[in-house]
Amino acid sequence: MFQKILIANRGEIACRIIKTARRMGIATVAVYSAADANARHVRLADEAVLIGGAEARESYLVAERILQAAIATGAQAVHPGYGFLSENAAFADACAQAGVVFIGPPAEAIRAMGSKSAAKALMEKTGVPLTPGYHGDRQEPAFLAEQAGRIGYPVLIKASAGGGGKGMRRVDAAADFEAALISCQREAINAFGNDHVLVEKYVLKPRHIEIQVFGDTLGNYVYLFERDCSVQRRHQKVVEEAPAPGMQPERRAAMGKAAVDAARAVGYVGAGTVEFIANQDGSFYFMEMNTRLQVEHPVTEMITGLDLVEWQLRVASGEPLPLAQEQLRISGHAIEARIYAEDPDKGFLPSIGHLHHLSPPQASEHVRIDTGVEQGDDITPFYDPMIAKLIVWDHDRDSALARMRQALSEYRIVGVANNIEFLGRLVSCDSFAGADLDTGLIEREHASLFLSAAALPETVALVAALAELLRESNALALASTLVNAERGSPWRVLDGWRLNGSSQRFFNFAYGETQHRVGATVVTGGWKLAIGEQQVLASARLQADGQLAVQLGDRSMKACVVATGQRRHVFLAGHSYALQCLPLLDTGGRAVEHAGGLRSPMPGKIVALLVAVGSVVEEGTPLLVMEAMKMEHTITAPARGVVKAFCCAAGEQVTDGIELVEFETEVTAAAA
Structure with a gap:
């Protein structure tokens, strides 16, 4: 077993890995950016090394600096967590060349599954069922549009590399395909350095079910059952649970076998997740394989009683899998809710700020909180705005739901916008409570999840x-x-x-x-x-x-x-x-809404200006695209009017509230 490992990540996953390593008597080395000098993972680790500037591309994505830190501190292995370099085959190769163990699959397995297109081709040969679509190398816009027409709308455009909902758009009509494709490609190149996309049939009312797999260096494979990750916003998971509600033993076995077949086909080692799109009728299609530990792995741990990070460390050190398939059992039901610094009422726009007050519910055998921040820390614009993962367990789903509702009601955050009350409404709505799950649940339940402002009690x-x-x-x-x-x-x-x-x-x-x-x-x-x-x-x-x-x-x-x-x-x-x-003499006056201009809803980077100055545009016309928290957001015209001027340029970083567009509505123009 390793004596010291370096964690090439930050936030809650770095803290999570440190917790298991400490229990196993393994020393830990944290790496950190200039923005994370006082971060919780730095405070928890035995050692910490500064590796660069605040931007991920200057720090957490610089493989050379991370390896230098590992060698300098005597770390025998590197745990990549998830995101950043966790699915980077070149980094896995570099670790091997430096004599440092990469706690993850072989580089060849990462490459095989890193391209969604190549992975689907391999799965087709293996006999794993696939969603109808185009997964080839031709990327001309006209050709992809032709394939979309052949498949039949609605279709899903999806970045071939990466994940997390980035570079992904649903398209319902041919007229919208070109704009969605350009946006997907631009988002994909920024997030993954690769603008290759695939086009698939969009399955109506699909469930997103994934299977946790594990392999060792001796050729042994198991699946640790399934997680239902259907509840999503912007193609990103919000609530996950295990086991999947309504899962029949025969279907579980079939999906588990398909997942193990996929892992065996690429000689997989370590923790991985095979994701499927499942129809309501029980049929399922391979979507992708994530060659890393997943954000939602705690629900699997809660229903199996296992520590998946410990399994990763044991397998990476050459030990066999701790258990065989027939020894694995499901106990109870677990639900995870992701606590984000974001405003659900503003399209889930991310929020940044100082955590003046942070009081989670009390941890217990039923309640677990995985977090990378504490009261007094800051949520910065440089990384994913996750505050914590709230995980609950009980003997059945109804009891676990009651635990989750109670825990959310006890969670208190001051300093940033957050989604806690939204999550409370979500887990209480009829569809979720009744396990009527699909990836469109939030849109279906919009009326009950997004409430208009009510009078103060x-x-x-x-x-x-x-x-x-x-x-x-x-x-x-x-x-x-x-x-x-x-x-x-x-x-x-x-x-x-x-x-x-x-x-x-x-x-x-x-x-x-x-x-x-x-x-x-x-x-x-x-x-x-x-x-x-x-x-x-x-x-x-x-x-x-x-x-x-x-x-x-x-x-x-x-x-x-x-x-x-x-x-x-x-x-x-x-x-x-x-x-x-x-004050007692305050008249309650408030700032007048800025007349004639559109302001930035958050800090970010201007990606593109979409119309010419002087253009007359209709309400809802896209005016510019900005990027924040690794996602693109489009600023649209609030009414019919004239774009008088842009107050920013493509590539420019802007702050929250700064004027972006001088805009004159048609009524204002007529009055003048």
Whole structure:
């Protein structure tokens, strides 16, 4: 077994690998970019080496620097995690040449499966069923469009190299094919350095089911059952579970055999995942093989009781697989939800910022949190915006779902937009709860998953006022203990007493376009709060876990209020609300929406300007394309109007909120 390994990755997967290595008595070396100098994986590792600038292409994608770090620190092996260089055959070769073990499959297996087109050709020879489509080398746009017509719309254009939803578009009509192809190729070349694509029939209401496989250097293979990864946004997985709901033993065995046949065909070693598109009728088609550990591997660990990273380390050191196929068993049900710094209500746009408050649910035998960040860390624009993976397990799916709903309701984040409440609605919606799964579930359930802004419950404003009162009361009590003079004087008692009656305080909170004014009067044992026509006796105390124990009249509840500047973030009953605490004389005025311009919704890089200055465009016309968090986003015309000027150029980096386009609507132009 290895004595020291280097982890050629970052974030939660690097932390995950360190955890197993430490349990096995293996020393770890972390590598980090300039942006990750204080990252959690650096703090956890035994050693850490700076390998370059903030951009991945300057650090985590520079194989030479990673190998230099491995050799300099005496690491015997390199674990690539997932993403970055994990499926780079040249890196695997370089490791072998340097005498460092690559904890992954042989370079030949990576090459065989690295091209989706070549992999499909190999699977066809092996007898693994394939989705109808074109997987060849001809890449002329006219030819690919012709193939799409032959296959029949809708079709899926997909980058031949890479994954993660990048370079992938569904196309429903021939008129849309050319634009989708150009965007796919551009995204693919940026993400993978290869703009080769394939075109396949888009299976309507498909399920995305993958099989975890393992092979050793002695020719032994097993499959560790399946994961259902159907619930996706932008072709990226959001929630995964194991085993797949409704999976019959015969179908599981058939898919497992196909996956093992695929692994054996390329002489696979280590952990790999064979992904299938499955029809509702039980038929399935090979999609691709990921020659690495998957993001969602924890659900497999939870239902098998195994540590897949330990298996990787043992196999890479030359040991046989720890178990044979007949020794593997499924126990219970596991679900994983990916916690992202993103805004679901803005098309899942990524969010960056400082994690002022980060409080996950308590870990237990039923709840697991894999994360690469802690409170006080930053989510930067340079890498994937994942905050954590929340994994739950129980004896059956319904019980696991209840665990997930509870855990999500306890997860609290302040500092970046996040998808926690969206995930709560997702796992509670009828389709997911009823296991009616397919890759279009989020679109099907759009009405229940994306709710229009609702009025602020008055209870939230009352809780916010209570938190302010408690904070002030505690601060004044502390201050009074620091003053020695007149400790017994009634003038030093801070109970709100006045000669001619008790004092009344007021708090103004803004939420969206509305203001909520709360009056507070000190009474015995607490306060009398007034909001609108409602009056209620209230009290609150801070518990050891940081939560507020609130009493409003006859109702008691738990809440959490986090203050950041003038913001008050209230967490109550599984929901969060960001209130602005206004001065009493504040009129509630807000910045006027920028007239005549379109601003950047996030930091990013301008990829292309799509129309000429002076063009008259219709509502929804694509104006420019920007790239952020490795994905492309198109800025469109908000109405019919004229593009007066672009305030940026292709290739330019822009910040959040900066003006991108001077745009004049048709109404404005007519008035002028």
